[in-house]
Amino acid sequence: MSSPAEPATNGNSVLNGDSSHDGFPGLPPFPDDVPTAPLLRISLAKLLAHDQDELNAFWKACCELGFFYIDLRTGSGHDDDIDGEALLQDAEKLFQVQEEFFGLPVEEKLKYDFKEQGSYFGYKGYGGGLVDKSGTPDRNEFYNTSKDDILGLSSPLPAPENLTQYRPLFASYMRRSHAVVALVLRILNARLGLPDGELENLHRLNAPSGDQVRFVKAPPQPPRDRRTALGEHTDFGSVTVLFNRLGGLQVRLPSHIRPIGPATSEHSSSSNGDAVNGSVEVGGAAAENWAYVRPLPGHAIVNLGDAMVKFTAGVLRSNIHRVVNPPGGQAESTRYSLVYFARPEDEVVLRALRGGKVVEEAVSKKLGKGEKWEEEEVSSKEWVLRRALGRRGVGSWEKSEGTEEVSLRKGQDVGA
Numbered sequence: 001m002s003s004p005a006e007p008a009t010n011g012n013s014v015l016n017g018d019s020s021h022d023g024f025p026g027l028p029p030f031p032d033d034v035p036t037a038p039l040l041r042i043s044l045a046k047l048l049a050h051d052q053d054e055l056n057a058f059w060k061a062c063c064e065l066g067f068f069y070i071d072l073r074t075g076s077g078h079d080d081d082i083d084g085e086a087l088l089q090d091a092e093k094l095f096q097v098q099e100e101f102f103g104l105p106v107e108e109k110l111k112y113d114f115k116e117q118g119s120y121f122g123y124k125g126y127g128g129g130l131v132d133k134s135g136t137p138d139r140n141e142f143y144n145t146s147k148d149d150i151l152g153l154s155s156p157l158p159a160p161e162n163l164t165q166y167r168p169l170f171a172s173y174m175r176r177s178h179a180v181v182a183l184v185l186r187i188l189n190a191r192l193g194l195p196d197g198e199l200e201n202l203h204r205l206n207a208p209s210g211d212q213v214r215f216v217k218a219p220p221q222p223p224r225d226r227r228t229a230l231g232e233h234t235d236f237g238s239v240t241v242l243f244n245r246l247g248g249l250q251v252r253l254p255s256h257i258r259p260i261g262p263a264t265s266e267h268s269s270s271s272n273g274d275a276v277n278g279s280v281e282v283g284g285a286a287a288e289n290w291a292y293v294r295p296l297p298g299h300a301i302v303n304l305g306d307a308m309v310k311f312t313a314g315v316l317r318s319n320i321h322r323v324v325n326p327p328g329g330q331a332e333s334t335r336y337s338l339v340y341f342a343r344p345e346d347e348v349v350l351r352a353l354r355g356g357k358v359v360e361e362a363v364s365k366k367l368g369k370g371e372k373w374e375e376e377e378v379s380s381k382e383w384v385l386r387r388a389l390g391r392r393g394v395g396s397w398e399k400s401e402g403t404e405e406v407s408l409r410k411g412q413d414v415g416a
């Protein structure tokens, strides 16, 4: 049976003696005195073996928090693309590739910013995104690589030589990440009682979609001026597979889930600096229930995005998260992360999938007597474009909002 990485009842003890608690070689350790999110650790190998307890834990994680760890150290499947170890190795190499890429001069990197052409692929410079509706600039740079470009489904975008030489590595990493996503979708499909293959068929690897790999770099911030590096958001697509090595990722826990470790408010003023509590956070970290996600070697962090909320009329959760300066002794280090965003195929309309009992029940629970279920007819392509470019100052902030209200369970009982 899976266990929370750090269950509230016994602190970090589950991980004591587990090598994944030791941190990443060459990087300062994640501190033990900050509030962390009780993400479940799900074993890829056990999911592949149809372990019932594991499947139950997985389902619970997807409904309650929409975030979990997946232990990739032992899982490989009959399908050759599901290979946890190989995915970890590809990820390791791409961490080196991204350091090389971000090492290029800014003027060179800016040649690959395609925002003006209406594309979110390519480069976004430091401060080129917004963290809130008042227009506060972000404190990270990122680079998005399109799956369709790498797999030859669309014409290649211009890219620097120190990335184009790694196209085969990108392709391998994309296939392997996508295979993990497909497994997630298959299990969810069965739990939702949807017709066989429905979710997977909306996410075919070889169909055009907004799937992408993202590199993110956030340099250490000055001790007296630490702010949000990447603004709070829910992911736009279906399933995200994330690798990071330094802390800084925080999830906003639903109010009935308590963080593990010391009180959030104490921590956030000492470790993140007042600025995080000042201009960016109204009400403070404690009131908003922010908790760090402790990076674990050998694991990826998996989270669900808005499309899964829409497909399931809110049964599955796309949780709000953000990135702040790394905590404690990690604060002076440069933070990198590597992300695979899986999104529904471009033409898929994001609406409740009504062919299964679970979603049908959720729909009828939401409707008053005689009311009809109505939702915006928006395609995946439009949705992702609007969400992604809105956070870069194109179009209105409000229009670029996703399912945050659902994520906060506004107007519902907690735990719903």
Ligand SMILES: O=C(O)CCC(=O)C(=O)O
Pocket (backbone or CB within 6 Å): 214, 216, 230, 235, 242, 244, 248, 249, 321, 322, 323, 336, 337, 339
């Ligand atoms: O860097 C991280 O840990 C998370 C990045 C993220 O949430 C995103 O790029 O959507």
Ligand SMILES: [Fe+2]
Pocket (backbone or CB within 6 Å): 233, 234, 235, 321
């Ligand atoms: Fe995200």
